[in-house]
Amino acid sequence: MKHFLLAGCLAAAWAVPAAAQPTRANAPRAAAAASSPLAALFINYWEEQARLFPLQATAQGDNRYNDQLPNDQTQAFRQQLQTMYQRYQTQLRKIDRTKLNANDQTSFDIFDYDLAMSLAELQQPHWMMPFNQVSGLPSSLGQLGAGTGAQPFKTTQDYRNWLGRAHAFPVWADSAISNFRRGMKAGIVLPKALVVKMIPQLQSFVVTNPTANLFYGPVAKFPAGVPAAEQPQLVAAYRQAIQQDLVPSYQKLAQFLETEYLPQARASSGIGAVPGGAAMYVYRVKRATTTDKTPAEIYQTGLSEVQRIRTAMEQVKQQVGFQGDLDAFFVYMRIDPKFRPFKTPEEVLAVYRGVLTRISPNLPKLFGKTPKAGFEVREVDKFLEASASASYSRAAPDGSRPGIFNVPIPDATQYNVTRGMDALFLHEAIPGHHYQIALQQENTSLPKFRQLGGYSAYTEGWGLYAESLGKELGVYTDPYQQIGALNTEIHRAIRLVVDVGLHTGKLTREEAIQYMMANEPIDTQRATAEIERYMAWPGQALAYKTGQLKIQELRTKYEKQLGSKFDLRAFHDQLLAGGAMPLAVLEKTMDAWAARQK
Template structure:
């Protein structure tokens, strides 16, 4: 399992994935032998169930941020941070190795078909985590998208409803200096071993750290959670909690950040590398190959994915040129993109107007879902603005899943920073990806699959989650969206954006491309704003391989839909097809393919 505070829900919300497991064996593995008695099968199934539950408890106990985010586990977990000491990291690696040995001792042939799939998925998750440990990615603990410098934002995700909740949050604040010290030790080891991020992207962290250095505790980002305490609290409790917070922040939190900022600016940032690609760190090329498999659940090579990207870019560009003709634009492709980036008609003047427009788009989506899905999630979703402290350095939008206890809805977060860089023609396509029928519909449905073990209900495969989000963008046509040619161009822009990712991600991390070369290629091929493009390229540099999942997953989903439509003809039911695709939760692409083929075969009988 990944060992970093970057794996807490701040990053999860951005990536729309929890633990992004990778490839796994097919569901067509040999089923249980007919000679095995039902009692024996049941006994072995029970053995695996108990093992998976034990491992789930280990996972949340070693990742207490996850326990808080999903409101799970013992209350004591909600007062803790993950242990980032090197001893603890190595112990988790040993625990993973021991868990794999215990799993392999279970007789897979005696398991039911459903449990064989659980066995395969968890085995691959463990094998990928064990393999990743050798690359020491845990030494790169901060980046412009998160780390100890943005932990104040975690107050937006933890339960803060009762006096006891605030007391547990205060215990976390008291423990924060230890987390910062452990982070410093790991980053120093990164300096010593050469496992370092690029200086160009990491330079943004200095500004984020600066926001933590305040003279008055009441001005601290960590004090925001205490400014307006629930009205139900007694005045005595309010005063006690606020005074305690001020003391902890002034005496412990701010001094810890001051020391860390000095280390970061004076030692770490100067030591970071001038290169951009992962291949420039020790074992970096092999690590990227690992991440490609991890994020796509395929055996595609980086070179093959690069070529797929070039083909998809060419296809999208041809479709974009057709829309240019439709609107009668007299100029080159570059001039048309400049027109879209600069003409005031495509932008809102204020953050408030932009937010209201997102609300209006979201309201139009929900009634259209019944045409495409037989089963919809019970959990609703809401719309929120991305916090101001992180908005300048993060993406256009992201999705935050609901809590597992059903007390917090899902949320679609939108970036209102500099509304003049957020085009109107992107709003529909962005909303179907992040909200419905994209991330909220898929993830909320997955969380409601009560027959699945917890690791499958609350964890996922990026290629499925993001592939579904990108596939959902095409469903906007069937939902009556994209009526305006510029909105259709927006949909193509987003598809082009994901195609460009295949080219630039592999280019940066495997083919020696520079950051500027990647920015230039993106700028030449997509009508995204300059700010968005730079943020996106810096994201790909920081999160190698993750960006590949979107297009690879979407292409598989589109191919499977074509396969089903061609095989079934008039018997094809889009609602039933989508229910099959989403009915097993987030799964690797080969498992998805097997599920769809099984469904097709049943329809043809």
Template sequence: MNKTFIALSVAAGLALAGCSEAPQNSTETQTSAKTSVETGVTQTAEQAYLALVDRYFQDTLKLEPIYATFVGVNDYNDQFGGSLTEDYLKQRHDLNTRYLKAVKAIDRQALPAALQLSYDMFTYDRNVALTSETFPEHFMPMNQFYSTVISMVQLGSGESAQPFNTVEDYNNWLSRLTGFIEWTKLAQIRMDEGIASKVVLPRVLVERIIPQLEAQLVTSPQESLFYAPINNLPDDFSDADKQAVTDAYSKLIAEQLLPALTQLKQYFEQTYLPVARASDGWWGLPNGKVWYQHLANSHTTTTMPVDEIHQVGLSEVARILAEMDKVRQQVGFEGDLSAFFASLSSEPQYFFDERQGLIDGYMTLKDKINAELPKYFNVMPKADYVVKPVESFREQSAAGASYESPAVDGSRPGVFYINTYNLKAQPKWGMTTLSLHEAAPGHHFQIAIKQELTGVPEFQRFGGYTAFEEGWALYAEYLGIEMGLFNDPYQYFGKLSDEMLRAMRLVVDTGLHAKGWSREQAIQYMKDNSPMAESDIVAEVERYMAIPGQALSYKVGQLKILSLRAEAEAALGDKFDLKGFHDQILTSGSLPMAVMERKIHQWIAAQKA
């Protein structure tokens, strides 16, 4: 599960068609009011729509119990969910089919403007989910970047969304863990089906998964990360309760969990690794290029052809390289740009000597950035965030940084994770831009504000689109220029370096999956065009191999937000209010690009009037 439980493969041509223009009304199927069969009461279109999407959300929580835990609904904390079962796949299909048909029976034009946008999002999501079913993603149920095993370790640590406050909480987790053990067996069955269908992971990614599993195979239950809640038993537990849950955890971990994880590791080593594919991109899978175009469109929430995305990337890389060279000249560096990259990537003054120094540096930056935010935003999140190092068990393959949303009930802040494994991959000159992106006013701002919205359907508060969320975070880096946070040319270079990463992703992701690039070719391209540490480049490229299309979202989303802002500034002139523009972007939740564009156009028209 990722930061906001956004599905990683959604949308294709059919789904996107629903977002390219407002849905058309049919007098035969749509009504502005309807009579409830159950109550005999006539509902307005608004009432009917709100009731429908509320039912959908509740049905989704039942189907996705771990998602329910992450959004603060604890009714299903004892359940793991079907996930890979045939019954689950059928229920998911029926859910989306049923609700798509039901929402089309509601007259969109009879809804208030805000709910028309919501309607567009809801129909888009249902179409996207149904289209996604046509591709066999369940044959590859885990990878080194997003893994159910890693998610369960994080939940079981007691420091994530799963509560550990009562005896019932502890028993709930044991029940959920039992479901996870069953999942490990079903995952192997699904991967066997993938082997038969030639839908398997690249060999290098399988090689990354095996050490992650190996790290969980301890010699005693007490050494397991899943034992962590026992080390933090609440003080108000009776001695008898403490003994009972301790015994239960020890028994389950020793007799069921560790053997299941051992079997899963052996499966990857002995069965899956020998048949892993040699191709590094999605083109090597059956129908792979069509599947990749689907993923590219779904993650960007656009209809852009892959070739066009590749060309945008090449253009942006060239532009940013020119800006980087201006910085080189500004600081008086005498070598060429490659030598400047090498200097910034190797000289000791650009790096911390101690892990804690890096974390402390980000906490100092937090205060500096927070002081500027009221000048640019009317709406700010109530929830705070903290800075933490990535856990040791996943730091070798984790990204350089990531964000986890706060608890919905306010009991847990957002978390800005920093990977301290390789300090040479965390230069001081990259800190300002990374903080802007992951924390405030980037992911923390946008996601926390979304969760805190009132008066919008629940699916808007807890759903999301990568292009919007990552596009906003990259736009937040751009805002740092206006905030005066990049007056130091080295920090500005850091901003350019991070933007270069997102531009290179357009080239490399499409290169890997549509143009037949090898892993080594992708790594070399990134070496040639950035000062990134090689360990970071390798992790990035292998991430693109694991979750194709996701990395396209950042630049595509940022460019759309910037173009809409430029359009609003040109149309409104002196009437343009930057705080008001940010309000419009942030206060409807995460939006597909076409829906966001429609909302800003309506705002521009209202401001003119």
């Protein structure tokens, strides 16, 4: 059930949420309403999974296991998970669902779904590809150890906790290499195009001068909570950990990939090319979309959506008086200097911050409930920006860290305004992921697995739906803002085509890049990074459009059913009220809400 909120749109190695804000008066009542056996089951599960997934516990503000890395590269660990999931599934199904209240029935359904999907996950051989160029422990360890992520560095104990994780990394790295080797024997390997990106990423951590190493950051400047008398000892310990644990492990991983793994990596682009890959992809599609849609159905939806949005783009092109076809219009928006007005990253960030100022007066018209958590816009860490997409990192539950909209800006002078900056803010920040995730984790009336859980089809579907609210929020007021919003939407429609195409053998990496560039104004570098992300995460990119289309379908359905009784603000509040859930469960709860409105 590895679907918990970590860092933005991309939550786990293959996969990111929201809900209603309880008042002080109603939260205790809601918690007490949970049936005792069901509530106890949820509490026990949450405690057990926190021990098994300590990095996720840290990200969720549970600091009890901050000195541990997950022992997730072994068969024994996978067997432990299977035993646990089966045990909870057996216990859950002993509870009479018909005797539960409506909210508990929803929790029952979500938990049952989670357990079934988690058991199915364990039948997949993805463990033979332990990490890739966009996710996995080697990169997340850098984010944690730099002192800018979820790992706290406030007290002496915090500093010692991190050393525990650093000391455990060599064992994890050795186990990962072993799993890569098992994948080589089975023919389940990553594409060469991804491996060549992973090698320099790992090499960037191989900085032998401790004071110049990323992991030295926390001891370069201590907080007030660490006594001066203890600081020299910590500095020495961090220098030793960098030199003896971290640098050698990253060096070993890089060398292994370059000399042993790369020669056996595959030339193919999609997961369908590996033994059993077709079934692996069907599972990934089901997990990402929370539907039973087939890859073929999703592919056809993608083609249809791309054509619909291209037609809308043609209308904008005519509106601005551009002479030439749509392809020429894309080239014009890619290369004309007026669309790249920035000189520094700060200028890019200032535009995103300005979106919030423009939409703030209209937010109360669309949302009755807003989160308490703070919010910031930040540039992505330099070591990640070459392969990173814009993302959202959730706020710490205790308020110690705000929600963060992370923006990669490898070269500010090449940052193009027609990529849809307004729409991207609405998706990743407000009212997209920040409202959704912060409201959900602030809702203490939900069991923990719902309060801190997520499903990409719901969460990314909400983010893409949030983009469609631009005109109602007071943005998209000129044609190029409109084309920017259409650019972001067609980008998600294109994903349905290229993701399925890549993983079912319809498209190569190069053909997918060309298809993307032919249907949106995107440069080669960004298109390549996007396509390689889909290669690394089969199916994940399908969640956005699938979820958005379902939310829009529900809104249209209730507008027709309720007529003058339809209240858009109430619809949005209810949509977020129960937190992230599979789309079928969401529709069931929303149908019940609509029935009450009548």
